[in-house]
Amino acid sequence: MNINLTRLSNIIIFEIVRLFKTKRGLLALLAFATIWFIILYYFVGSASAIVTSHSFESMAQKLFGALGLSALLEWPVAEYAIYWLVAIYFYPSFAILVCSDQFCSDKHRGTLRFITLRATRAELVLGRYLGQLLIIAILILLTSIATTILASVRDITLLSESILLGSKLSLEILIVVMPFIALMSLLNTFVNSSRLAIVAATLFFALGPLIVAFIEYQFGQKFYLNLLFPGEQISSVLSQSSVIASQYLLPLIQTTVLLITSHLIMKRTSL
Amino acid sequence: MSLIIDVQQVSKRYGDKTALSNVEFSLEKGAPVALIGPNGAGKTTLFSLLCGYIQPSSGSISILGHAPGNSALFGRLSALPQDAQLDPRFTIATQLNFYARLQGMSNKLAKDDTIRVLEMVGLLDAVNSLPSELSHGMRKRATIAQALLGNPEIVMLDEATAGLDPANAREIRTIVAEHASEVNFILSSHDLSELERLCDQVLYLENGLLKQHQTLGNNDSARFITLRMKQNHPEIMPAILQIAGVNQVDITQDREYLLTISNEKAYINIEVDLLTVLAKNNWSYTQLINGKTLENQLF
Numbered sequence: 001m002n003i004n005l006t007r008l009s010n011i012i013i014f015e016i017v018r019l020f021k022t023k024r025g026l027l028a029l030l031a032f033a034t035i036w037f038i039i040l041y042y043f044v045g046s047a048s049a050i051v052t053s054h055s056f057e058s059m060a061q062k063l064f065g066a067l068g069l070s071a072l073l074e075w076p077v078a079e080y081a082i083y084w085l086v087a088i089y090f091y092p093s094f095a096i097l098v099c100s101d102q103f104c105s106d107k108h109r110g111t112l113r114f115i116t117l118r119a120t121r122a123e124l125v126l127g128r129y130l131g132q133l134l135i136i137a138i139l140i141l142l143t144s145i146a147t148t149i150l151a152s153v154r155d156i157t158l159l160s161e162s163i164l165l166g167s168k169l170s171l172e173i174l175i176v177v178m179p180f181i182a183l184m185s186l187l188n189t190f191v192n193s194s195r196l197a198i199v200a201a202t203l204f205f206a207l208g209p210l211i212v213a214f215i216e217y218q219f220g221q222k223f224y225l226n227l228l229f230p231g232e233q234i235s236s237v238l239s240q241s242s243v244i245a246s247q248y249l250l251p252l253i254q255t256t257v258l259l260i261t262s263h264l265i266m267k268r269t270s271l
Numbered sequence: 272m273s274l275i276i277d278v279q280q281v282s283k284r285y286g287d288k289t290a291l292s293n294v295e296f297s298l299e300k301g302a303p304v305a306l307i308g309p310n311g312a313g314k315t316t317l318f319s320l321l322c323g324y325i326q327p328s329s330g331s332i333s334i335l336g337h338a339p340g341n342s343a344l345f346g347r348l349s350a351l352p353q354d355a356q357l358d359p360r361f362t363i364a365t366q367l368n369f370y371a372r373l374q375g376m377s378n379k380l381a382k383d384d385t386i387r388v389l390e391m392v393g394l395l396d397a398v399n400s401l402p403s404e405l406s407h408g409m410r411k412r413a414t415i416a417q418a419l420l421g422n423p424e425i426v427m428l429d430e431a432t433a434g435l436d437p438a439n440a441r442e443i444r445t446i447v448a449e450h451a452s453e454v455n456f457i458l459s460s461h462d463l464s465e466l467e468r469l470c471d472q473v474l475y476l477e478n479g480l481l482k483q484h485q486t487l488g489n490n491d492s493a494r495f496i497t498l499r500m501k502q503n504h505p506e507i508m509p510a511i512l513q514i515a516g517v518n519q520v521d522i523t524q525d526r527e528y529l530l531t532i533s534n535e536k537a538y539i540n541i542e543v544d545l546l547t548v549l550a551k552n553n554w555s556y557t558q559l560i561n562g563k564t565l566e567n568q569l570f
Contacts, residue, residue: 002342004342006375007373010369010372010373011373014369017365018360018361021361021365022360022361023360024360106358109355109356109358109359110352110354110355110356111355111356111357111358113322113324113350113352113355114352114355114357114366114370114414114417115370115373116322116323116324116340117322117344117345117348117349117350118345118346118370118373118374119345119373120340120342121340268326270319270324270325270326271319271324271325
């Protein structure tokens with residue numbers, strides 16, 4: 001694999017430019033801002049009031065407890081309990097939509113022919129991936145800061161704890177999202193449009209588990225094929241009760257495998 | 272002379288269709304090279320192989336001593352691939368600037384070079400336009416500009432002037448002619464007279480086979496003159512044949528004659544005799560070409 005850091009950083013920067021300088025990128029940002037305004041204002045803002053109010057405490061205990069999330073209630077910053085619940089599902093699905101066109105339309109249009117005369121295919125795959133990851137990281141950080149502000153407005157003594165918790169959760173969410181973006185990178189090597197990439201991702205998550213279940217049923221033994229699916233660990237990290245390294249190792253391994261596969265396919269793809 | 276491109280026994284198959292079969296040639300530094308052949312002959316496949324867009328099924332290619340697509344060729348080899356388009360969401364300048372920076376230029380240099388190449392193709396007014404706001408010809412010129420960024424040693428232009436108006440096509444030809452001394456151009460086109468004007472060497476592909484690899488100009492014992500007449504004159508052939516030194520006259524096309532001239536020193540000024548015959552008979556001609564046209568050489 002031939003990777004030059006200057007060219008790689010140029011490709012990453014261009015992805016950020018894509019988000020802030022194109023109409024499509026700005027529209028995606030606007031949609032994102034609107035959704036998160038609603039989430040923050042109506043859910044994170046007011047639901048924390050519910051969690052903290054004594055009259056609803058028992059009900060919340062029951063509800064959260066039933067989901068196996070009672071550990072979240074012990075967090076000093078209640079806003080982050082809701083934020084975490086929403087973000088851990090929101091960002092992976094958002095990544096599937098936003099990162100659906102990493103290079104498929106460029107490949108289809110022939111734009112990659114201009115780029116591959118100036119950058120290796122490995123730089124292209126990795127650069128585009130890291131660009132998307134950086135964009136998602138910025139967005140996660142922004143929503144996390146907003147949550148910190150919301151919590152601090154309610155009670156200024158929560159500020160330092162919010163910042164700590166916010167940074168930890170941002171990093172954890174980012175790790176959860178990583179294999180999803182890598183999956184979209186892999187799908188981009190097959191398809192010609194972002195729409196098809198989204199359809200392929202939907203089919204992967206909808207039919208994949210059925211196929212895995214069928215295979216395991218047929219052979220009567222477990223193959224651990226479910227480990228192929230990004231987000232496999234979400235349900236276990238969600239409760240935050242038993243955070244162990246292996247839960248974060250899986251998404252990192254998935255990301256590496258998916259990216260290497262994308263690179264190997266792209267290396268042989270006709271442009 | 273140093274070898275810039277060396278193609279050894281290259282074949283490319285798509286399923287059971289063979290696009291290129293055992294193509295072998297090598298090119299040295301020098302005047303532009305023409306790549307010609309009918310539709311489906313494998314010209315674009317050969318271009319794509321040289322640029323590293325596709326892999327050969329067998330054989331080997333070396334460009335400036337490296338395999339196609341090798342990072343050592345970035346900035347040294349550039350191309351106008353057929354049908355490749357710029358990203359419709361970014362302005363021309365943004366994209367060219369990005370390409371220039373990938374080639375290793377600083378931000379300032381990339382900006383200056385973008386302006387330089389856009390000026391070369393006459394697109395300075397369109398610097399901040401989106402590709403979708405431009406006409407087909409202007410978009411084509413923008414993609415030609417991309418191939419001129421930096422100081423490439425080899426520039427491959429696949430059908431560069433197809434779809435351009437005559438004035439702009441001429442501009443592109445001028446750019447090629449002006450830079451031919453420092454850049455090795457490889458051009459494909461269906462406009463044979465254009466290639467004839469620009470190129471010294473010809474690679475002729477047909478059905479995936481390299482049929483001819485030759486240097487243009489006179490090489491055999493006889494020399495040729497191509498004469499194009501304004502009107503048909505039935506008695507012109509015997510009249511020309513009577514000129515001393517003319518060995519043979521063939522009709523190559525309607526009102527076009529190919530004269531085979533003996534290469535003896537005495538007939539070096541045979542054109543004067545030919546024009547005298549034409550004037551005497553009051554026959555007007557449209558063109559007198561020293562040698563065979565590229566078309567007549569190939570077909």
